[in-house]
Amino acid sequence: xxxxxxxxLSSNKVRSGLTMLGIVxxxxxxxxxxxxxxxxxxxxKDRITAIGSNLIIVMPGAQRxxxxxxxxxxxxHTLTQADADxxxxxxxxxxxxxxxxxxxxxxxxxxxxxxQIIGTVPAYTDVRNEAMDSGSFxxxxxxxxxxxxxxxxxxxxxxxxGTGADAVxxxxxxxxxxxxxxxxxxxxGGSGFNNPDDAIYIPLGxxxxxxxGGSYVSSISVSAASQDAMPGVQQQLADLxxxxxxISNPAMADFSVMNQxxxxxxxxxxxxxxxxxxxxxxxxxxxVGGIGIMNMMLTTVTERxxxxxxRKSVGAKKGDISMQFLSESVMLTFLGGAIGIVLGFAASLAxxxxxxxxxxxxxxxxxxxxxxxALIGIVFGYYPARRxxxxxxxxxxxxx
Amino acid sequence: xxxxxxxxxxxxxGDTETVALGGVSFRxxxxxxxxxxxxxxSGKSTLMHILGALDIPTSGQFLLDGQxxxxxxxxxxxxxxxxxxxxxxQAFNLLPRANVIRNVCLPLLYAKVPTTEREELAKQxxxxxxxxxxxxxxxxxxxxGGQQQRVAIARALVTNPAMILADxxxxxxxxKTEKIVMQTFQQLHSEGRTIVLITHEAEIAAYAQRxxxxxxxxxxxxxxxxxxxxxxxxIPGGGFAPPAAGTxxx
Numbered sequence: 263x264x265x266x267x268x269x270x271l272s273s274n275k276v277r278s279g280l281t282m283l284g285i286v287x288x289x290x291x292x293x294x295x296x297x298x299x300x301x302x303x304x305x306x307k308d309r310i311t312a313i314g315s316n317l318i319i320v321m322p323g324a325q326r327x328x329x330x331x332x333x334x335x336x337x338x339h340t341l342t343q344a345d346a347d348x349x350x351x352x353x354x355x356x357x358x359x360x361x362x363x364x365x366x367x368x369x370x371x372x373x374x375x376x377x378q379i380i381g382t383v384p385a386y387t388d389v390r391n392e393a394m395d396s397g398s399f400x401x402x403x404x405x406x407x408x409x410x411x412x413x414x415x416x417x418x419x420x421x422x423x424g425t426g427a428d429a430v431x432x433x434x435x436x437x438x439x440x441x442x443x444x445x446x447x448x449x450x451g452g453s454g455f456n457n458p459d460d461a462i463y464i465p466l467g468x469x470x471x472x473x474x475g476g477s478y479v480s481s482i483s484v485s486a487a488s489q490d491a492m493p494g495v496q497q498q499l500a501d502l503x504x505x506x507x508x509i510s511n512p513a514m515a516d517f518s519v520m521n522q523x524x525x526x527x528x529x530x531x532x533x534x535x536x537x538x539x540x541x542x543x544x545x546x547x548x549x550v551g552g553i554g555i556m557n558m559m560l561t562t563v564t565e566r567x568x569x570x571x572x573r574k575s576v577g578a579k580k581g582d583i584s585m586q587f588l589s590e591s592v593m594l595t596f597l598g599g600a601i602g603i604v605l606g607f608a609a610s611l612a613x614x615x616x617x618x619x620x621x622x623x624x625x626x627x628x629x630x631x632x633x634x635x636a637l638i639g640i641v642f643g644y645y646p647a648r649r650x651x652x653x654x655x656x657x658x659x660x661x662x
Numbered sequence: 663x664x665x666x667x668x669x670x671x672x673x674x675x676g677d678t679e680t681v682a683l684g685g686v687s688f689r690x691x692x693x694x695x696x697x698x699x700x701x702x703x704s705g706k707s708t709l710m711h712i713l714g715a716l717d718i719p720t721s722g723q724f725l726l727d728g729q730x731x732x733x734x735x736x737x738x739x740x741x742x743x744x745x746x747x748x749x750x751x752q753a754f755n756l757l758p759r760a761n762v763i764r765n766v767c768l769p770l771l772y773a774k775v776p777t778t779e780r781e782e783l784a785k786q787x788x789x790x791x792x793x794x795x796x797x798x799x800x801x802x803x804x805x806x807g808g809q810q811q812r813v814a815i816a817r818a819l820v821t822n823p824a825m826i827l828a829d830x831x832x833x834x835x836x837x838k839t840e841k842i843v844m845q846t847f848q849q850l851h852s853e854g855r856t857i858v859l860i861t862h863e864a865e866i867a868a869y870a871q872r873x874x875x876x877x878x879x880x881x882x883x884x885x886x887x888x889x890x891x892x893x894x895x896x897i898p899g900g901g902f903a904p905p906a907a908g909t910x911x912x
Contacts, residue, residue: 568755574740576743576769576772577743579737582772656711659751
């Protein structure tokens with residue numbers, strides 16, 4: 263039977279090839295689109311993981327004034343260094359890094375830039391997975407003495423001293439104060455808005471005394487010991503801060519607690535939607551390919567009516583005839599699917615090289631797509647095959 | 663071995679009922695060479711469909727090898743055709759892109775004969791029809807009409823059926839190849855095969871041993887052919903003279 267099928271398809275090479283092309287393009291684009299989507303998902307997840315491991319971030323709530331005009335979430339000055347110290351002393355197995363952020367104009371040697379100044383503590387490197395490229399990060403004594411030292415992010419270093427320049431030991435001016443550069447952090451590979459590389463780190467005390475004024479912090483990053491410990495830590499954090507801020511109703515809390523997992527799942531759901539969208543657009547071309555198969559099979563059945571009549575007269579049963587046509591369409595989609603997978607793989611490689619977009623090629627999607635292509639063969643081959651099988655041999659033999 | 667008992671076949675088309683066969687009875691024994699002759703519209707095609715198990719009668723019984731097949735379903739009929747009947751058609755009905763051997767093997771595919779045995783059986787059948795061995799692997803559409811019809815005869819023979827049913831087998835052939843093909847049938851008859859030939863031409867019917875004449879859905883004559891003595895004779899150089907037309911037509 264298989265041999266028969268193959269023989270027939272190969273004796274109609276041009277037509278079989280063209281019909282198969284529809285499936286090839288459909289499967290190929292589904293594979294390519296899924297790999298682009300999964301690649302984007304993986305890279306976003308990587309970037310979020312790069313900002314810290316098992317990270318929980320405490321942000322102040324909205325500032326509420328008697329006139330009840332809200333200045334927006336995160337605007338209140340309710341979180342303090344004391345809150346951070348309390349978290350660190352009362353919750354076990356956590357690392358705590360409070361920070362105070364502000365955008366400032368920074369100048370060095372005639373270059374200047376506007377960047378994020380982050381006032382923080384030595385624990386920041388552990389909490390936010392910060393590694394050093396050269397020099398060292400803020401030390402405990404520098405923090406306690408409110409030293410005017412700065413650690414540059416690689417993008418900030420590039421902007422101030424030129425790409426790849428050695429900045430350690432140089433001086434920069436933030437606002438009206440001069441700071442000595444003591445280190446440069448390793449790149450985290452961000453870009454665009456919220457680039458984690460475009461930042462300058464200074465001791466928290468220095469930030470509070472010289473640049474902002476006030477003892478509040480803009481967020482507290484807390485790193486739990488493991489992913490499993492995160493829900494417990496998050497609960498303890500909330501309880502502790504509610505108690506410290508004397509708030510009895512959790513709905514009225516003047517802070518919010520976010521964990522990294524939530525951010526990842528939010529971002530993932532966005533990219534998943536994107537993947538689904540891309541795949542369904544590609545799926546439409548697959549559907550069109552399937553209709554092409556059905557069209558070709560119907561033409562074939564009409565063209566081969568006499569052959570069907572003959573086969574029936576020499577003893578082919580209904581099942582034999584419908585199996586013959588069904589296996590022809592399944593073989594077409596299967597071959598088309600195989601070629602499409604190879605092409606889709608090649609396309610995803612080309613996309614990642616030429617468009618510099620990350621792609622990820624998963625074997626589960628290959629298996630899925632193979633199954634789908636065989637299914638298309640069955641679904642779109644079924645009606646033509648049934649039509650062929652139900653032809654009366656008398657009518658079929660007489661057909662001109 | 664073939665017995666038709668009061669077979670009728672009616673077609674209903676809207677309100678009108680057409681009687682194609684109105685009570686036909688006859689019997690064909692094993693080894694006979696029978697021609698069924700009649701003008702177009704006489705019901706001979708309908709009779710051929712029933713004899714070929716392509717269709718079932720509206721009423722009456724059709725016994726093939728003692729088995730009543732009048733109420734068989736589609737798949738049962740298909741199996742019956744495969745095992746008991748070998749068809750030869752006017753238009754040959756070969757698969758044009760397939761080679762000769764593959765065409766002859768076709769019924770064996772549905773008879774579930776193992777692949778390894780098929781080719782040998784096909785060759786044996788082809789040799790009996792006298793087709794030259796060098797054309798066995800040619801594509802069937804590269805052969806002449808006479809050669810194609812002999813391939814078709816080989817295909818009918820390959821399952822060793824109880825009956826060979828030929829429907830106007832020479833309708834598409836010139837008179838020279840017609841003679842060759844009819845002599846092939848006579849040769850097979852002399853080897854003991856049962857052959858039923860459907861035709862509207864008296865000259866073709868003359869090759870048979872017995873002629874059944876059908877008109878308007880009924881048998882009007884059933885006689886042994888005067889020339890049937892020539893059935894086993896090897897006719898040299900096409901010297902066979904068909905009988906006068908008056909002998910057969912009723």
